[in-house]
Amino acid sequence: SQQGEEDPQALSIQEGENATMNCSYKTSINNLQWYRQNSGRGLVHLILIRSNEREKHSGRLRVTLDTSKKSSSLLITASRAADTASYFCATDGGAQKLVFGQGTRLTINP
Amino acid sequence: GAVVSQHPSWVICKSGTSVKIECRSLDFQATTMFWYRQFPKQSLMLMATSNEGSKATYEQGVEKDKFLINHASLTLSTLTVTSAHPEDSSFYICSARAQVFTEAFFGQGTRLTVV
Numbered sequence: 001s002q003q004g005e006e007d008p009q010a011l012s013i014q015e016g017e018n019a020t021m022n023c024s025y026k027t028s029i030n031n032l033q034w035y036r037q038n039s040g041r042g043l044v045h046l047i048l049i050r051s052n053e054r055e056k057h058s059g060r061l062r063v064t065l066d067t068s069k070k071s072s073s074l075l076i077t078a079s080r081a082a083d084t085a086s087y088f089c090a091t092d093g094g095a096q097k098l099v100f101g102q103g104t105r106l107t108i109n110p
Numbered sequence: 111g112a113v114v115s116q117h118p119s120w121v122i123c124k125s126g127t128s129v130k131i132e133c134r135s136l137d138f139q140a141t142t143m144f145w146y147r148q149f150p151k152q153s154l155m156l157m158a159t160s161n162e163g164s165k166a167t168y169e170q171g172v173e174k175d176k177f178l179i180n181h182a183s184l185t186l187s188t189l190t191v192t193s194a195h196p197e198d199s200s201f202y203i204c205s206a207r208a209q210v211f212t213e214a215f216f217g218q219g220t221r222l223t224v225v
Binding site: 030031033035040041042043044045048088092096097098099100101102103105 | 114116142144146151152153154156159167201203205210211212213214215216217218219221
């Protein structure tokens with residue numbers, strides 16, 4: 001079962017620009033996580049934000065969480081060609097299982 | 111980060127045969143392992159959650175007798191696709207984590223093709 005939805009489904013921007021992806025979910029969560037997947041590979045964990053946190057930073061990544069709206073956003077600043085990948089949010093709640101959103105396919109054009 | 115090794119990375123099998131996929135946490139003890147299935151350009155669909163020493167919890171719609179999951183130790187879980195058919199062809203990914211409500215580490219995935 002898929003927990004939520006991400007938008008946009010696909011995003012294409014120029015290198016150096018910022019990329020913003022959004023994630024919405026439906027149930028209560030303990031935390032929300034963002035992952036990256038390069039084509040045909042496994043996923044790499046990017047950042048975890050807990051339900052009592054509103055914003056978190058890691059390098060060029062900035063994640064926000066609004067539990068009242070059940071939504072989160074991932075911002076990648078100063079994008080690079082190597083950031084081209086699919087990005088997924090995953091909710092982690094009472095059932096103690098990670099359920100992924102539909103993902104955003106990000107393309108950075110040089 | 112921690113390392114999860116998944117083997118094999120790809121496999122081709124004949125219809126009607128069984129295939130076993132292994133998922134190992136190399137440098138940590140995984141109390142929980144997850145198995146996902148992914149279709150091209152789609153998201154990860156959770157198949158089951160397995161805890162060491164207990165039976166796996168399958169998601170609704172996933173056939174337990176077809177997708178056998180064993181989590182025999184804190185570092186190894188296996189997924190066996192029994193009596194495989196072409197519609198079972200897919201990308202299967204495992205992940206593991208040491209504690210609840212923490213980040214999960216993913217294997218590189220197994221591309222299964224049933225002919």
